[in-house]
Amino acid sequence: MVINNSEFAIKVKNLSKSFDKIQAVKNISFEVKKGEIFAFLGPNGAGKTTTIKMLTTLISPTAGKIQINGFDPVKERDKARSSFGIIFQDPSLDDELTAYENLQFHAVLYNVPRKIARERINKLLKFVGLWDRKDDFVKTFSGGMKRRLEIARGLIHHPKILFLDEPTLGLDPQTRNSMWQYLKELNKKEGMTIFVTTHYMEEAARVADTIAIIDHGEIIKRGTLSELKKATKTNSLEDAFLKLTGYTIREEAATTTLMHKMMGVRR
Amino acid sequence: MGAVYMMWLRQIKRYWRSKSRMVGSLAQPLLFLVALGFGFGSVYKAANGGSYIDFLAPGIIAMSILFTAVFTGMEVVWDRQFGFLKETLVAPVSRFKIMLGRTLGGATVATAQGLIVLILCLLIGFRPSSYLVGLSLALVFMFLIALLFTAIGTAIASKINDMQGFGLIVNFLIMPLFFLSGALFPLDNLPKALSLVTKIDPLTYGVDGLRSALTGVSYFGITLDFTVLAVLILISLWIGGKLFNKIQI
Numbered sequence: 151m152v153i154n155n156s157e158f159a160i161k162v163k164n165l166s167k168s169f170d171k172i173q174a175v176k177n178i179s180f181e182v183k184k185g186e187i188f189a190f191l192g193p194n195g196a197g198k199t200t201t202i203k204m205l206t207t208l209i210s211p212t213a214g215k216i217q218i219n220g221f222d223p224v225k226e227r228d229k230a231r232s233s234f235g236i237i238f239q240d241p242s243l244d245d246e247l248t249a250y251e252n253l254q255f256h257a258v259l260y261n262v263p264r265k266i267a268r269e270r271i272n273k274l275l276k277f278v279g280l281w282d283r284k285d286d287f288v289k290t291f292s293g294g295m296k297r298r299l300e301i302a303r304g305l306i307h308h309p310k311i312l313f314l315d316e317p318t319l320g321l322d323p324q325t326r327n328s329m330w331q332y333l334k335e336l337n338k339k340e341g342m343t344i345f346v347t348t349h350y351m352e353e354a355a356r357v358a359d360t361i362a363i364i365d366h367g368e369i370i371k372r373g374t375l376s377e378l379k380k381a382t383k384t385n386s387l388e389d390a391f392l393k394l395t396g397y398t399i400r401e402e403a404a405t406t407t408l409m410h411k412m413m414g415v416r417r
Numbered sequence: 418m419g420a421v422y423m424m425w426l427r428q429i430k431r432y433w434r435s436k437s438r439m440v441g442s443l444a445q446p447l448l449f450l451v452a453l454g455f456g457f458g459s460v461y462k463a464a465n466g467g468s469y470i471d472f473l474a475p476g477i478i479a480m481s482i483l484f485t486a487v488f489t490g491m492e493v494v495w496d497r498q499f500g501f502l503k504e505t506l507v508a509p510v511s512r513f514k515i516m517l518g519r520t521l522g523g524a525t526v527a528t529a530q531g532l533i534v535l536i537l538c539l540l541i542g543f544r545p546s547s548y549l550v551g552l553s554l555a556l557v558f559m560f561l562i563a564l565l566f567t568a569i570g571t572a573i574a575s576k577i578n579d580m581q582g583f584g585l586i587v588n589f590l591i592m593p594l595f596f597l598s599g600a601l602f603p604l605d606n607l608p609k610a611l612s613l614v615t616k617i618d619p620l621t622y623g624v625d626g627l628r629s630a631l632t633g634v635s636y637f638g639i640t641l642d643f644t645v646l647a648v649l650i651l652i653s654l655w656i657g658g659k660l661f662n663k664i665q666i
Contacts, residue, residue: 208665209666238500246435251430259508
């Protein structure tokens with residue numbers, strides 16, 4: 151394994167992504183330090199998911215450079231891929247398989263030795279409270295249970311960076327709380343870098359070391375919570391966010407479907 | 418190799434667990450066998466063709482493999498819609514292996530489906546010319562047909578986003594492939610245009626090979642059938658791999 155000697159887990163330079171005529175991400179640059187929790191915030195349609203997709207090799211950038219644990223996700227795809235884990239915004243489990251099988255499947259794809267995989271799967275299933283449901287089909291699970299299973303799955307291969315795209319959407323406070331407790335512990339104990347997008351401002355304020363705010367494809371502010379509050383002369387992240395991005399309601403669904411229709415772009 | 422095996426295993430598990438689908442997809446071949454097989458039986462005999470069931474059975478087996486193969490190949494579209502495709506696409510495994518595993522799995526499923534239809538044919542009165550050699554050779558051809566059309570289904574599916582185009586594919590791809598393949602009629606003495614079309618249809622070689630294995634009657638000869646199928650399989654796997662590599666979500 152190659153050791154990433156740089157102090158940064160993620161480095162992004164002049165990154166852009168255009169879909170035909172629409173520029174979803176415009177020339178953004180930022181770094182995420184190793185071992186930090188980095189919150190990436192922005193209104194609907196700001197370019198968060200597009201950025202995550204570029205960072206995680208799902209789409210290729212139009213321009214710019216990315217380093218994930220020292221690897222270029224375009225040229226060193228597989229090396230970059232085995233070094234991160236991702237929990238997607240929308241479900242990505244196989245409903246026709248059991249909870250255990252979904253995790254087992256992941257372990258094989260990520261080349262985790264069988265014995266270690268078994269130990270980790272058991273531990274993670276217990277942690278997310280799905281141990282007694284491990285042999286049930288995922289199609290019988292509720293939304294929250296699926297989410298928990300996906301979190302467990304994303305951690306099997308002990309990623310150096312964990313991407314979370316709105317991970318707590320639709321979770322009850324109990325689950326949200328225990329999830330963050332576990333993630334913070336991993337972050338501390340193993341130095342796992344966490345890159346998270348969320349719409350819950352209190353959540354970001356509570357967990358993040360650094361916060362970046364993106365709007366209309368551009369990063370408009372980056373810093374710690376107190377820096378952001380200071381710069382905007384507000385006393386909560388929510389107020390700072392609103393001050394920076396304005397009060398207009400965004401219509402992500404409408405514009406993206408229109409965009410997809412116009413250009414046949416795949417989600 | 419783990420990833421290929423895992424993708425294969427997943428297809429097998431999904432097939433095994435959907436018994437209703439398994440049974441449901443037997444209705445159509447059974448209907449064709451009974452209605453056409455017995456319906457045209459006397460006409461075919463009067464034209465000195467021999468037993469129509471014996472002629473038809475390999476064609477119907479090939480048909481059921483064709484349908485199952487294209488459909489399982491196209492399950493990629495479901496995976497895209499239900500999100501599971503993303504999980505396989507961010508994994509540190511080459512996309513070709515992912516595609517190969519799924520295709521092998523789909524092909525195994527389609528072959529199994531073909532085997533069930535073969536047993537149905539035997540129950541209904543179909544008699545192969547030789548059992549040991551014939552049936553094992555037939556199995557080879559069944560797998561080749563399955564592999565080819567699963568690969569084609571997968572390749573198509575990696576280019577489409579939703580199941581709206583599904584009817585189009587059934588009507589403009591699967592149906593013509595089946596009806597123009599010589600599954601239902603002998604290839605001798607066809608009008609020139611039709612004869613040409615049947616020779617372009619890849620399923621023709623599958624049906625001919627299968628028929629040759631089971632009944633000893635062949636139009637092209639078993640070697641040509643095998644070669645054509647093998648070459649087409651390699652080409653479609655290659656194209657499928659390329660297209661799979663290009664999927665962006």
